[in-house]
Amino acid sequence: MKKEKGLLIVLSGPAGVGKGTVCSALRQENTDIQYSVSATTRAPREGEVDGVNYFFKSRDEFEEMLKNDALLEWAEYVGNYYGTPIDYVKKTIDEGNDIILEIEVQGALKVKERLPEGVFIFLMPPSLAELRKRIEGRGTETADVINKRMTVAKEEIDMMKKYDYVVENDEVQAAVNRIKAIVTAEHCKRERLIEKYKQLVEVE
Amino acid sequence: MKKEKGLLIVLSGPAGVGKGTVCSALRQENTDIQYSVSATTRAPREGEVDGVNYFFKSRDEFEEMLKNDALLEWAEYVGNYYGTPIDYVKKTIDEGNDIILEIEVQGALKVKERLPEGVFIFLMPPSLAELRKRIEGRGTETADVINKRMTVAKEEIDMMKKYDYVVENDEVQAAVNRIKAIVTAEHCKRERLIEKYKQLVEVE
Structure with a gap:
């Protein structure tokens, strides 16, 4: 029987979101994940x-x-x-083996064209979370500031669309834990496992 | 803005797989998950x-x-x-709030008809894992025993098809950890989050 394939995990997000920091923190936890x-x-x-x-x-x-x-x-x-x-x-x-690729958004989308079976994680900047908080709270910002934030948010949503998961980088350890949970969950995805068992049964 | 909805988590699987034990163990961890x-x-x-x-x-x-x-x-x-x-x-x-429903397979499929947005987890009996091991190992079983196992495996695969995730109940704590990871990952699913942010932006 063919061994189950590893996961390609693509960690991406806008410049300055903290991809490198999150990736290093993940690396320090000595998971089984390999690094590209x-x-x-x-x-x-x-x-x-x-x-x-x-x-x-x-x-x-x-x-x-x-x-x-x-x-x-x-x-x-x-x-x-x-x-x-x-x-x-x-x-x-x-x-x-699972492998993680830390990469900017344009590169990630190119990877997706070649390897669409990858797990694409969009690391979300805290500013978007901040935006949410501000809009949810009382409106004290000028229309200009709000409009600018909205433009940025719209661009980010457009990028998010192509990804499987969105992880908020509100706190590095929290982001690392979410990424680890995503990797565990992806290994439990029925479509990955069922192929394995189908092969197993069809051997007979 | 509408608050993000909680998850309906349906934990199911064949009789005797240990749904109750896993659910109790999960409950003892005092997560935020509610119980139906x-x-x-x-x-x-x-x-x-x-x-x-x-x-x-x-x-x-x-x-x-x-x-x-x-x-x-x-x-x-x-x-x-x-x-x-x-x-x-x-x-x-x-x-x-997230809510978990521990239920047998027929009931779970009825739930899926009404609430397809649920997260359907199939708890896999260790016997299937065992089966895999045996088939992967040296073949010492009689054809009859193997055939019987194959029939069971095929039925189980048929049930699995309708689920989102398959969690092997090889060890209770390991199964609990996988379920917790699935819940975390589901909260990071882009399609759940993007709706939230779209609403946020469209508010303007």
């Missing part, structure tokens, strides 16, 4: 290990990967390429 | 409180409820009626 390793053309810094911190590539190697569609998403930043090798992600999942 | 109160025509036992242990009803009252379609599901057992009043469940959800 990016490829980059920038030079390794002291102590950085190839295949652990990054896959270090030459510009030619990186462009070869681009040509071969070997990256889930990529970007150029300060003269260097950064990208997510699809092979590493797929290998991890196929081996039955 | 059944209506019955049987006489109260010493210490039982109306509206807490059961809603105690006369036969006429119960039949009136049946006539008014006021029960999510019901059954007659040893000359007495038992049923789940829909009002209590709906009131709890509308007040923004």
Whole structure:
């Protein structure tokens, strides 16, 4: 029988929401979740290990990967390429391990095109929660401030639409706990499990 | 803005799987989850409180409820009626509280017809897990034993199909933790949250 596949967990959200902080906190809890390793053309810094911190590539190697569609998403930043090798992600999942990808919104949507079976988590900035509180409370803001907040909220809702879950980053540990709960729940999803049992029964 | 609705959590599974044990263990953890109160025509036992242990009803009252379609599901057992009043469940959800319903498979499917937005959890008997182990291991059982197990497994898979989640009851605490994770994850589901934020933005 085929082993159950691992989950691809994509943690994303607007700039400044605290994706890195939440991801580091999750990492410190030593769950079984693996972390995606990016490829980059920038030079390794002291102590950085190839295949652990990054896959270090030459510009030619990186462009070869681009040509071969070997990256889930990529970007150029300060003269260097950064990208997510699809092979590493797929290998991890196929081996039955979960892998998390921490990534900005545009990159996440590209990942979704390639791997729609991923679990897409939108980390919500506390400002939206704040907005809710303010609107729920007494209205003391000027119309301009409220309008600006509404524009931001609408843009964020538009981004949220493509995600499976929305996690409020009101407090790092609370956000980490929610992400862990989502991973546990996703492993209990009937559609993931039933395939496994169908295979099991059809063996006969 | 409308308050977010609570979740209806339906915990079900084959007879003997340990629904009651898991539900009691969950209850002892003092989560915020409420518990559905059944209506019955049987006489109260010493210490039982109306509206807490059961809603105690006369036969006429119960039949009136049946006539008014006021029960999510019901059954007659040893000359007495038992049923789940829909009002209590709906009131709890509308007040923004989660409520759990522990119920056998036929009843759960009736609940699903009335309240498809519920979170349906199938508690899986360890025997199916056992079956998996045995099939994965070396085949030492007779064809008859294997065939019988396969029939049971197929029936169980058929029931599972209608559920959202499958929780293996390999160990009570592990099952309780999975259920708690599912509840947390369901509260993070984008489709539940986005409606809330859409309302918020459309207020303007």
